[in-house]
Amino acid sequence: MGAKRAIEELKSRIALIDGKYKNDMKDYKEVLQMAVDAIDKQIPMQPRYEGDGYCDGELVYDMAYCPKCDHDFEYNINDWGSKFCPDCGQALDWSVGEEGEESE
Ligand SMILES: [Zn+2]
Structure with a gap:
């Protein structure tokens, strides 16, 4: 999976959390965002x-x-x-x- 694809996939999960589980899954969202940022820097x-x-x-x-x-x-x-x-x-x-x- 290319880096750009991985970022897309992660971002769609982040959007899901924002839509449905905003308050329950704050940590989860932060971890995903961290991963996006880390991969993003590799491009x-x-x-x-x-x-x-x-x-x-x-x-x-x-x-x-x-x-x-x-x-x-x-x-x-x-x-x-x-x-x-x-x-x-x-x-x-x-x-x-x-x-x-x-x-x-
Ligand atoms: Zn710099």
Whole structure:
């Protein structure tokens, strides 16, 4: 089961709890939500790039931000290009240009 599918399935259970068992199953819902968040972070997201200058007419991206927690990455320094956000653990996809659908 792909990560996206697992999230869908879990979310439908959460919706069920919200609809029927709101007060009785609070813990259960929290655990499911925790699982959704954890799996969600394993699906790579592209960082938000920002550039502040031009070189040969092209915008140069020298800053990137975690899409989840806004951790800032500075070009070629410390965490730039790391697979996971050092703050929140979000998986990051640094390849620019291709919107890859999951292939699992
Ligand atoms: Zn983060």
